[in-house]
Every structure is written in C-alpha cells, then in structure tokens.
Amino acid sequence: MKPILDVQELSTYFYTESGVVEALDGVSFDVRPGEPVGVVGESGCGKTVTGKSILRILDKNGSIVAGKIFYKGINLVDLPDLQMRKIRGKEISMIFQDPMTSLNPIFKVEDQMIEVIALHRKCKKDEARTLAIESLELVGIPEAEKRIIDYPHQFSGGMRQRILIARALALQPSLLIADEPTTALDVTIQAQVLEIIKEMQQRLGLAMMLITHNLGVVAEITKRVHIFYGGRVVESGATEDIFLDPRHPYTRALFDSIPSLEKDKTRLETIPGTVPRLINPPKGCRFHPRCKYATEVCSRIRPPEITFGKERRVACHHFEELDLHVEEDLFTKQATAKEEV
Ligand SMILES: Nc1ncnc2c1ncn2[C@@H]1O[C@H](COP(=O)(O)OP(=O)(O)OP(=O)(O)O)[C@@H](O)[C@H]1O
Ligand code: SF4
Ligand SMILES: [Mg+2]
Structure with missing residues (x-):
C-alpha cells in the first residue's frame, strides 16, 4: 500500500551557541494509511524533532536542511505557509507529551475546542460545540456536556490528555502523531489513556505515528516500528x-x-x-x-x-x-x- 507519510533523508539541525546540533541526519521512514506505527528510541534521539519537522513547528533556531516529507504525495518541506496551515490539525494532528502545556489554563475547554473545530471542519459554532461534546464523550469524559465549560485545572492529568485526544480527533485528521502521550501520567491512568488511543485508532482507521520509549506499548499497539x-x-x-x-x-x-x-x-x-x-x-x-x-x-x-x-x-x-x-x-x-x- 502507498504510504500516507513518506519521510525521505530528512535532516534537521539546530543552531546554538555551542555549535550545530545535528538532531536528524538523513532519517527515512513511512506510515501507511490506517496503520499504527511506532517510533522508538532513547531520550534525545530525535523523536519529537521528527514530529515537529513534519508539522513544521520547529523551535526558531531549528530548520530542515535536507530531505523530503511526502504527505499524501505532497512534499511538506516546501509547501507555502498558508497551505501548511491547512495541513496542521485538519490533516495531521499531534498530541504532545505534557497535556498542560497544550491547553491554555485561562480558557475554558469549550473555548479551546469549538473555534478550531469550526475552522477546520467548516461548520457553525453550535455544530462545532456538538461535535466537541461528542468527541469528549468518545474518549470517556463523563458528563461532557456539563464539563465542557470547565477550565483545564478542573480536570486530572489523565482527563486533560483525553481532552487533547478528543480535540485532535474532532478535526478528523488522516494522520495522528502521538508524542509520548502518557509519559506525564500516573501508571494506572497511562494504561487507560493508551487503551483509548488504541481504540480510537482502530475505530477511525487512523494512520498513527506513536512516539514512545516503552516497548510494551509498541508491542501492544503498533504493527510496524522504526527504531x-x-x-x-x-x-x-x-x-x-x-x-x-x-x-x-x-x-x-x-x-x-x-x-x-x-x-x-x-x-x-x-x-x-x-x-x-x-x-x-x-x-x-x-x-x-x-x-x-x-x-x-x-x-x-x-x-x-x-x-x-x-x-x-x-x-x-x-x-x-x-x-x-x-x-x-x-x-x-x-x-x-x-x-x-
Ligand atoms: N531548540 C533546540 N535547540 C537545540 N537543540 C535542540 C532543540 N530542540 C531539540 N534539540 C536537540 O535535538 C535532539 C533531539 O531532540 P528530541 O526532542 O527530538 O528528542 P526525543 O527523542 O524526543 O527525546 P525524549 O524521549 O527525551 O522526548 C536532542 O539532542 C535535543 O537536545
Ligand atoms: S556493529 Fe553495527 S551497530 Fe555496532 S558499531 Fe558497527 S555498524 Fe554500528
Ligand atoms: Mg520527545
């Protein structure tokens, strides 16, 4: 099957006062439609930088210096910014390691979901609200209709990560990049959140790049793996x-x-x-x-x-x-x- 994501010879460098960090040096791998793929390796091996390079959300001192990232046949590396913005969220969603940094503490959950859903799914706000509630229910947030007006701090870490998964999935992406989605959570909650990710991936037939250092997770969820x-x-x-x-x-x-x-x-x-x-x-x-x-x-x-x-x-x-x-x-x-x- 033709890959949905085909990364070829990708090199990403960071420019620092101590020198050039060759964070990615000719990285090639692919992900096929509907396929859960693991990306595994020790801390600092370039997993997060790979996800961020794909979405072109690298820190300011970093840049892609070589290689191609084909997504549905289009090379994202030289895609104009405006078109790249349409890819982020709607086509490729990324869930980060720490759910607190991805949610703004001063806004209610609904404020952080409805607008982005309305924008990407091109629907009215009340429709987007319904979609947001449905999505929160899907990932197991109890009383989602009531709780959508709460602030992030009113949820536990595990529930916050579920909210982020719900937000990512409500945009109906074709590819989900889940970057150590459970590392910041308690062990018992980790298992629950992973179960949700696994179930959603299967139910929605999502292509998924699951970044982790946990080989148990890799064995349980992924079909292929890149070390x-x-x-x-x-x-x-x-x-x-x-x-x-x-x-x-x-x-x-x-x-x-x-x-x-x-x-x-x-x-x-x-x-x-x-x-x-x-x-x-x-x-x-x-x-x-x-x-x-x-x-x-x-x-x-x-x-x-x-x-x-x-x-x-x-x-x-x-x-x-x-x-x-x-x-x-x-x-x-x-x-x-x-x-x-
Ligand atoms: N903004 C930056 N400036 C300089 N170096 C950076 C920057 N961001 C990342 N790096 C370096 O790039 C390399 C890869 O980092 P990356 O965050 O991708 O690792 P990782 O595999 O995700 O590790 P972890 O498992 O700890 O999350 C590391 O050596 C890191 O120090
Ligand atoms: S044996 Fe293989 S893995 Fe070990 S140093 Fe040589 S090339 Fe690298
Ligand atoms: Mg990382």
Whole structure:
C-alpha cells in the first residue's frame, strides 16, 4: 500500500551557541494509511524533532536542511505557509507529551475546542460545540456536556490528555502523531489513556505515528516500528518480526534493558555508555562508542540502510554476521504486560 507519510533523508539541525546540533541526519521512514506505527528510541534521539519537522513547528533556531516529507504525495518541506496551515490539525494532528502545556489554563475547554473545530471542519459554532461534546464523550469524559465549560485545572492529568485526544480527533485528521502521550501520567491512568488511543485508532482507521520509549506499548499497539538512534533510523520492520529477530545491536540492547527481564538478573543489562551528543556526533555508525560488536569500519563509515526480507531495513555493517536472536517470546510478553505500560 502507498504510504500516507513518506519521510525521505530528512535532516534537521539546530543552531546554538555551542555549535550545530545535528538532531536528524538523513532519517527515512513511512506510515501507511490506517496503520499504527511506532517510533522508538532513547531520550534525545530525535523523536519529537521528527514530529515537529513534519508539522513544521520547529523551535526558531531549528530548520530542515535536507530531505523530503511526502504527505499524501505532497512534499511538506516546501509547501507555502498558508497551505501548511491547512495541513496542521485538519490533516495531521499531534498530541504532545505534557497535556498542560497544550491547553491554555485561562480558557475554558469549550473555548479551546469549538473555534478550531469550526475552522477546520467548516461548520457553525453550535455544530462545532456538538461535535466537541461528542468527541469528549468518545474518549470517556463523563458528563461532557456539563464539563465542557470547565477550565483545564478542573480536570486530572489523565482527563486533560483525553481532552487533547478528543480535540485532535474532532478535526478528523488522516494522520495522528502521538508524542509520548502518557509519559506525564500516573501508571494506572497511562494504561487507560493508551487503551483509548488504541481504540480510537482502530475505530477511525487512523494512520498513527506513536512516539514512545516503552516497548510494551509498541508491542501492544503498533504493527510496524522504526527504531531511532542518535538522529538516525537504525532499524525498521514489522513489530513482531523485530521483537523476535532484532538485527541491529542497538535494538537488541533495548530489549535487554526491558524491565520485565528483571527476574533473570543475569540478563538484565543497561545499554553501556551514554546517548551521543548531537553536536559533533560520533563518525561512522553513531552507535559505535557503545556497541560491543563495533569494528574499525564502524567508526569510519556510516552503515548503509539495507533492505531485506519482508519489509525489514537495518543500518549496521555487520548485521549479517551477528546472531542477536531473542530466545524468549518478548513480543507476546510485552504485548500482554499491561501493568508495565
Ligand atoms: N531548540 C533546540 N535547540 C537545540 N537543540 C535542540 C532543540 N530542540 C531539540 N534539540 C536537540 O535535538 C535532539 C533531539 O531532540 P528530541 O526532542 O527530538 O528528542 P526525543 O527523542 O524526543 O527525546 P525524549 O524521549 O527525551 O522526548 C536532542 O539532542 C535535543 O537536545
Ligand atoms: S555498524 Fe558497527 S558499531 Fe554500528 S551497530 Fe553495527 S556493529 Fe555496532
Ligand atoms: Mg520527545
């Protein structure tokens, strides 16, 4: 199926007093219509910058320096601002990590929903109000009709995130970018909000880019996954395949750091070393300073992205020689480990 989003060789840099931050360095991945896709990687690997680059809402010191972002066949990178504004919200909606920063504390919920719905869905305000209430009900806000006149602080963190999901979905986007949508919430609430996201994605047949560092969430919700490391995509493929047969040493290291393996202490490892700085990042493979399989070539030459098997892609010089197989069925284990979500 033709992708709805096709990101090709995207590079985004930030210009700071200490130097140029190469936050994204030739990132390629896609999302197909109706497909939930995971974007995974440690803190600072470029997940949020990817979402913000797609919507062109980067901080002022940042810019897309190379690459293309095709959305429904249109390259968003050079789309005029006016047309880009029509894409944001209506076509592509993004939910952010912290629900409080995305809601304005001085306005009632209705004020933050009705106008934007009326604008994007081209309807009258009373119609937009009905749509807003319907959408709030859909995500499980009790007594939505009464509560829509409340202020954000009158809701719990989980309810605020539901409001943001409701607002995003009321615009009927084709693509939802959910950036760590549950990180700021309590563990029990996280599971509930994720369940809503999963249900909405399925019910509305949304294409979704789910950004997370939680592999349990990835196993439970996504069909494909793109693993990021240091501003690059190191591995891509069907989620189940990647869990059963990771081919990049970084992916394998991520699996070894899953807390559910804790019972077997001998196998629990944290990934040695630290996340690379993206000002003067490591040459060659950006993972080489932390990789136990690194050889001389790894520190010199960037590994090419090799496509193989059923829609698998990996960027590692030695992937064919390495056996990184995971013996236990981590996929099923993670997909069902609800309490760890
Ligand atoms: N405005 C900015 N100026 C300078 N560097 C920035 C800016 N915004 C992001 N970066 C850098 O870009 C890199 C990628 O950041 P990004 O926020 O995308 O990480 P992330 O994968 O979303 O991490 P997390 O899991 O912590 O949210 C980081 O090194 C970050 O420091
Ligand atoms: S290219 Fe080399 S350093 Fe990078 S992941 Fe592969 S083996 Fe490790
Ligand atoms: Mg982030």
